[in-house]
Amino acid sequence: MRVLIVEDEPRLAENIARSLRESAGFAVDVATDGQEGLFLAESNVYDAVLLDLMLPKLDGMQLLTRIRQAGHRTPVLVVTARDDKESVVALLNAGADDYLTKPFDLGELLARTKALIRRGKGQPSPVLTIGDLELNAVSRTVQRAGKYVALTAMEYRVLEYLAHRPRAVVSKTELLEHLYDYNWEKFSNVIEVYISGLRRKLNDGSARQLIHTVRGQGYILQD
Amino acid sequence: MVRNSIQRRLIATVIVSQTLLAAGLLFTGVFYTHRRLLSTLDAGMQARAMSVAALVRYTEDASGNVYFDNTLMPDSLDPGHPDLFAVWTERSGLLTRSSNWPLGLQIPPQGAYNRWVTAGGKIEYRVLRVSGVPVLDREEGMSFRPQTLTIVYAAPSFSMRRQTWLAAEIIAVASLFLLAVTVPLALWGIRRGLLPLQHLADQAALVSANHWQLRLPEDAQQIAELRPLTESMTTMLARLQHSFAQQREFLGNAAHELKTPVAVLKSTLQSLQHRPRSSDEYRAGLEQCLEDLDRLEQLLQWMLRLARAEQWAQGAIRRDLQVINVAATCEEAVERIRPLAQTHNATIHVSGNETVLLRADPEDLQLVWINLLENAVRYSPEGGSVEVAIMRNNSGPARVIFEDHGVGIPAADLPHIFERFYRGDPSRTRATGGFGLGLAIAKALVEAYGGTITAASAPGQGTRMTVELPLGSQ
Numbered sequence: 001m002r003v004l005i006v007e008d009e010p011r012l013a014e015n016i017a018r019s020l021r022e023s024a025g026f027a028v029d030v031a032t033d034g035q036e037g038l039f040l041a042e043s044n045v046y047d048a049v050l051l052d053l054m055l056p057k058l059d060g061m062q063l064l065t066r067i068r069q070a071g072h073r074t075p076v077l078v079v080t081a082r083d084d085k086e087s088v089v090a091l092l093n094a095g096a097d098d099y100l101t102k103p104f105d106l107g108e109l110l111a112r113t114k115a116l117i118r119r120g121k122g123q124p125s126p127v128l129t130i131g132d133l134e135l136n137a138v139s140r141t142v143q144r145a146g147k148y149v150a151l152t153a154m155e156y157r158v159l160e161y162l163a164h165r166p167r168a169v170v171s172k173t174e175l176l177e178h179l180y181d182y183n184w185e186k187f188s189n190v191i192e193v194y195i196s197g198l199r200r201k202l203n204d205g206s207a208r209q210l211i212h213t214v215r216g217q218g219y220i221l222q223d
Numbered sequence: 224m225v226r227n228s229i230q231r232r233l234i235a236t237v238i239v240s241q242t243l244l245a246a247g248l249l250f251t252g253v254f255y256t257h258r259r260l261l262s263t264l265d266a267g268m269q270a271r272a273m274s275v276a277a278l279v280r281y282t283e284d285a286s287g288n289v290y291f292d293n294t295l296m297p298d299s300l301d302p303g304h305p306d307l308f309a310v311w312t313e314r315s316g317l318l319t320r321s322s323n324w325p326l327g328l329q330i331p332p333q334g335a336y337n338r339w340v341t342a343g344g345k346i347e348y349r350v351l352r353v354s355g356v357p358v359l360d361r362e363e364g365m366s367f368r369p370q371t372l373t374i375v376y377a378a379p380s381f382s383m384r385r386q387t388w389l390a391a392e393i394i395a396v397a398s399l400f401l402l403a404v405t406v407p408l409a410l411w412g413i414r415r416g417l418l419p420l421q422h423l424a425d426q427a428a429l430v431s432a433n434h435w436q437l438r439l440p441e442d443a444q445q446i447a448e449l450r451p452l453t454e455s456m457t458t459m460l461a462r463l464q465h466s467f468a469q470q471r472e473f474l475g476n477a478a479h480e481l482k483t484p485v486a487v488l489k490s491t492l493q494s495l496q497h498r499p500r501s502s503d504e505y506r507a508g509l510e511q512c513l514e515d516l517d518r519l520e521q522l523l524q525w526m527l528r529l530a531r532a533e534q535w536a537q538g539a540i541r542r543d544l545q546v547i548n549v550a551a552t553c554e555e556a557v558e559r560i561r562p563l564a565q566t567h568n569a570t571i572h573v574s575g576n577e578t579v580l581l582r583a584d585p586e587d588l589q590l591v592w593i594n595l596l597e598n599a600v601r602y603s604p605e606g607g608s609v610e611v612a613i614m615r616n617n618s619g620p621a622r623v624i625f626e627d628h629g630v631g632i633p634a635a636d637l638p639h640i641f642e643r644f645y646r647g648d649p650s651r652t653r654a655t656g657g658f659g660l661g662l663a664i665a666k667a668l669v670e671a672y673g674g675t676i677t678a679a680s681a682p683g684q685g686t687r688m689t690v691e692l693p694l695g696s697q
Contacts, residue, residue: 009483011515015490023497081482103486106493 001117001161002027002045002178006037006063007052007079016050019106024114025140025157027181034058041067045177046074047117050109051096053080061094068095075116079104114138121164128163131223133202133210135163142202149201154179158194159202162211162221171218195219230417237409245398249391256390260383261349268351272376275308276353279318279372280360287367289358291319307348311373318372332373339377347384348377419443427456435464473533476644477526480658484519488512525660528590529643532667547588549579549621549692550613556592557611560600568606571596575613579621581694587668594661595625595688602629602686620674620691631682640678641666665690 003026007013010032017028029046031037034055041049041063049067053060064076075097080087083101091099097116100109114137118124126137134143140156142149151159157179162170172191180187199211212220278295282288289312309320311332330339330350337350354373361369422440430437437460443449495508550573557571564571592611599609612624632640639645644659669676674692 009487011487011511012483012490015487015494019490019494019497022494081479081486102482103489106490106497 001025001047001157001164002029002180003113003117004029004031004037004040004046004049006031006034006041006049006055006060008032008055009052016106016109019110020113023110025153025160026113027179029181032056034060034063038063038066041072041074042070044072044074045174047120047178048113049074049076050113051076051078053078053082053091061091064091064094064096073120075120077109077112077116079109118164123164128166130163130166130221131208131210133163133223135160144202144204149204151198151201154190155194155198155201158191159198159221162219165221167220167222169214169217169220174218229420230413233413233417234410237413238406241402241405241409245395245402248398249394252394253387253391257383257387260386264349264378264380264383265351268349268376268378269353271306271378272308272351272353272374273356275310275376276356276372276374277359279310279312279358281358285367287370288315289318289370289372305346305379307377309375311375313371313373330375330377332375338380346379347381349380349383350375350377352376419446419449423449423453430460432467435460435467473530473643480522480526480644481519484515484522488515488519491515522658525658525664529660529664529667532587532664532671535667535671544582544584546580546582547585549581549588549623550575552585552588553592553611553613553623555585556589556596559589559593560596563597564600564609567600567603569600569603570608571600571611572608573611573613577615579613579615579694581621581672581692583672583692587671591665591668591690592623592625594665595690597661599625599627599629599686599688602631603627604629615694620693623690623692625688625690626685628685631684631686632678632680633682634680637678637680641676 001024003020005013005016005020005028007016007030013030013032017030020026020028026047029040031040035057037049037051037055038058040046051060051064055063058066060078060080064078067074067076076095078091078096078099079102080091080099081102082088088099097119098112100112114126118126118137128135128137132145136142137160140160142151142156142159158175161175161178172188175191176188195211195213199209202210208223210221210223212222214220278292279289280292282290291310304323307321307324307328309324309330309332310318312318325341328339330337332352332354337352339348339350340346341348352373352375354371356372356374358370358372419440419442423443426438426440426443437456439453439457443453491508491511495505500508553573553575557573560571596609596611603609607628610624610626612622612626614622614624616622636645641662643663645663666676669690669692672692674690676691677689678686679689680686
């Protein structure tokens with residue numbers, strides 16, 4: 001999963017980014033002003049955007065309106081210092097999906113971000129099931145036929161992304177975009193390595209293949 | 224405990240003035256009646272004295288002697304009548320007296336009006352003297368010089384006294400009656416007249432920190448005497464509301480501004496807590512926390528400074544001021560800002576044509592200069608210069624001008640730069656380490672000294688800040 005943080009207080013952005021990387025295994029990009037934020041958000045590769053309201057160059061409200069007008073469906077979590085009812089209502093009406101007031105709890109921020117990502121991909125439950133595969137996005141564990149499967153961090157992230165979009169073809173580029181920060185291109189060859197590793201670990205003791213290759217298009221996770 | 228009441232005072236005034244009026248009326252009435260009766264009595268006495276004079280006749284012998292002709296005495300002068308009279312002639316003295324003239328009564332023919340009271344004090348007489356009365360009886364071809372008479376006529380005046388008393392009684396009764404009618408009327412009028420005041424007070428009682436609107440009652444608005452009060456109440460409320468709103472806004476702003484540094488601190492600590500860390504990570508985290516705390520502390524200090532400056536500007540605090548040299552405080556401020564200027568490779572020039580002295584706290588002025596210099600230096604291009612000019616225009620205020628040749632301030636931001644926490648471009652200010660309070664503090668301090676601060680800027684060319692401080696009493 002890849003998350004964009006638009007926050008002009010570098011310390012805060014850094015803390016949130018570290019926490020998202022460490023605790024959720026997300027790829028995180030940080031924009032320190034509204035214009036940069038808008039530019040990045042419009043690339044449409046993010047699974048969620050964390051947006052501060054008081055931003056230089058382009059304020060958060062305008063940024064939100066712009067990306068919603070452009071038709072981007074990325075879930076947006078607004079992080080604001082204002083907690084009066086009017087501005088919260090205005091925010092939600094402008095297309096925000098959720099909001100958190102500063103100073104917030106990092107754990108809550110993580111949980112809300114994860115929930116937004118799930119919802120954004122049409123998966124209300126944190127436990128995703130494909131056939132006999134079960135992925136718990138909260139505890140970040142994977143079970144196949146009731147047995148835990150030990151995955152590396154990157155393998156988990158690939159599987160998590162695929163599991164959030166079951167029965168859909170996910171290209172290698174899409175995977176790269178959503179798993180790495182913006183300098184993902186240099187990792188372009190590693191996806192195949194992770195996929196084969198995943199197949200090996202998931203198929204241990206089971207003949208049924210879950211990750212299928214669609215030649216020339218990408219991968220598909222289905223029973 | 225309310226000691227004074229306008230209503231009571233007005234009522235007392237009405238009663239006292241009415242009573243005085245009644246007394247005055249009584250006095251004038253009695254006086255006038257008395258005078259009228261007296262003049263009527265005198266006129267009657269005069270007429271009767273004349274009729275007595277008409278009884279004096281010349282003797283037939285053409286000697287010029289006179290006699291009193293009793294036979295023609297009118298009814299009014301018969302012996303039973305209480306009036307007394309005596310007639311003197313110029314030539315031979317007392318000619319006659321009325322028959323009822325009391326024995327031993329001496330009324331000399333000279334003198335003015337007089338009174339005489341009978342021996343028992345029973346009856347008071349009014350005495351009239353008429354002298355130089357010619358003998359009315361005259362014949363053709365008189366060879367002698369006509370005689371003149373002096374007549375003393377006295378009549379009892381008790382009826383006049385009685386009538387005066389009667390008049391006094393009538394007036395007194397009428398006055399009492401009037402008082403009895405007008406005092407309640409006045410009370411009613413006063414109560415009614417003061418009613419708008421009561422209504423106004425009722426409305427004023429409804430004003431509170433949450434409800435500033437004073438609804439002026441219709442009747443209170445119609446009253447000229449209440450107009451200054453209602454007007455000053457309205458303006459006072461507007462001022463209060465303004466300063467209240469300002470306080471509230473400051474509190475809101477402050478809380479809002481504090482949220483971000485607190486969020487930074489909290490997130491740093493929470494991310495440390497998320498999983499077990501190595502001691503190096505903990506140390507780095509703690510260092511970060513301390514840095515964040517430093518920033519928070521700085522922000523608090525700035526806010527306190529601003530609060531104090533504003534409090535002082537509003538006259539809440541008084542301090543001992545000393546006579547200081549403006550240029551000296553400027554130089555000190557430049558010294559303090561020097562390290563920052565060096566990182567920007569900026570040069571600062573201070574110029575002044577004369578010594579300007581004024582009464583101030585040197586700390587305050589330094590703070591103003593530092594804030595302005597800091598802004599000027601921060602927004603100057605690398606290697607730019609900042610000019611400070613200290614001037615004094617004859618009797619005018621001291622003027623200190625700070626000029627930089629930096630990026631300038633966009634016209635849209637210019638009217639707001641002195642507002643608390645205003646940041647035209649947050650990224651720029653944050654990058655330069657400001658909180659958006661420096662100019663607000665400078666303004667509050669300058670205004671505390673009765674001065675003004677203005678900014679002029681051309682984007683791309685630079686900014687000029689002008690501080691004017693009244694020299695006042697040194």
